[in-house]
Amino acid sequence: MYKGSVTEEAREVLRAIELIQLGARMPVLEKELTLSRNRLIRLYRELKSASPPKGMLPFSADWYFTWLPNIHASLFYNIFLFLKDEAKCSRLDALTRAYRLYIEHCECAETERVLSFTRAWTLLRFFEGGLLALTRCTVCSGRFVRHARDAMKPATCCICQPPSRAGVTRAMLASRELAQGTQEASDAADAGTAADKSKSTSKRKAASPLSEISDAMRDTIAEVKRAVDPNRSARNGTIGGPASASSGKVPGNPFLPASVPA
Ligand SMILES: [Zn+2]
Numbered sequence: 257m258y259k260g261s262v263t264e265e266a267r268e269v270l271r272a273i274e275l276i277q278l279g280a281r282m283p284v285l286e287k288e289l290t291l292s293r294n295r296l297i298r299l300y301r302e303l304k305s306a307s308p309p310k311g312m313l314p315f316s317a318d319w320y321f322t323w324l325p326n327i328h329a330s331l332f333y334n335i336f337l338f339l340k341d342e343a344k345c346s347r348l349d350a351l352t353r354a355y356r357l358y359i360e361h362c363e364c365a366e367t368e369r370v371l372s373f374t375r376a377w378t379l380l381r382f383f384e385g386g387l388l389a390l391t392r393c394t395v396c397s398g399r400f401v402r403h404a405r406d407a408m409k410p411a412t413c414c415i416c417q418p419p420s421r422a423g424v425t426r427a428m429l430a431s432r433e434l435a436q437g438t439q440e441a442s443d444a445a446d447a448g449t450a451a452d453k454s455k456s457t458s459k460r461k462a463a464s465p466l467s468e469i470s471d472a473m474r475d476t477i478a479e480v481k482r483a484v485d486p487n488r489s490a491r492n493g494t495i496g497g498p499a500s501a502s503s504g505k506v507p508g509n510p511f512l513p514a515s516v517p518a
Contacts, residue, residue, distance in 0.1 A: 260290065272299050274352055279373035282308045288348055313374055317382050320401050323414040323422050328370040329379050330400040330413070332358045333390070336380070351380060 336354035389407035390399040395416040
């Protein structure tokens, strides 16, 4: 039985519903809410029409250091910090709102949602535990997720300096080979010259999957910047607005928020 007030219990149930809808698992719900395990399981079954999945939550921080998860985690954590520190949201509120903003903009940019709610929550726990920290990129000055022990060492973020094979998946390689085969077949059919062939090869090289992905991510980040623009929030009047964020010295700064103090 819940021992608190009825209104507080109702709020807890609403929070639980929101967390379950976002994809929270049982250990997350039990950690964040005061409702009993049985009530949470019942809620979960009602909302998802299935029993909550069993098994452990991810416990390694290494996942956040690979290039694409690092970009998504940095984006999410910067939004979270902005909502918590600047918009003065509570921790749980900032977590759910930041995650909603994150999925909304992944959908807008038609980018895969790399960070699950569990990963987002675990990221927060790693930061709270002092395992992870934010470092300012030496190129774009955006703040990105790093191991706390390396936080003071100068470094470049995964957007400014992606690994050479970043964004190349098996499916992409297969489809590229297929497209290459088709292109060569059509080249042969057209009886094109050797010069034409070399031109089409260089064109294929230029349209690498990485450039497509990072363009999409840049668009997402720009969208999120506009969405959490402090000038649109009734609470804030003192923070640097879009002018300082977009026309400052670092126009390409990809991580949020530009106005949060270091
Ligand atoms: Zn950078």
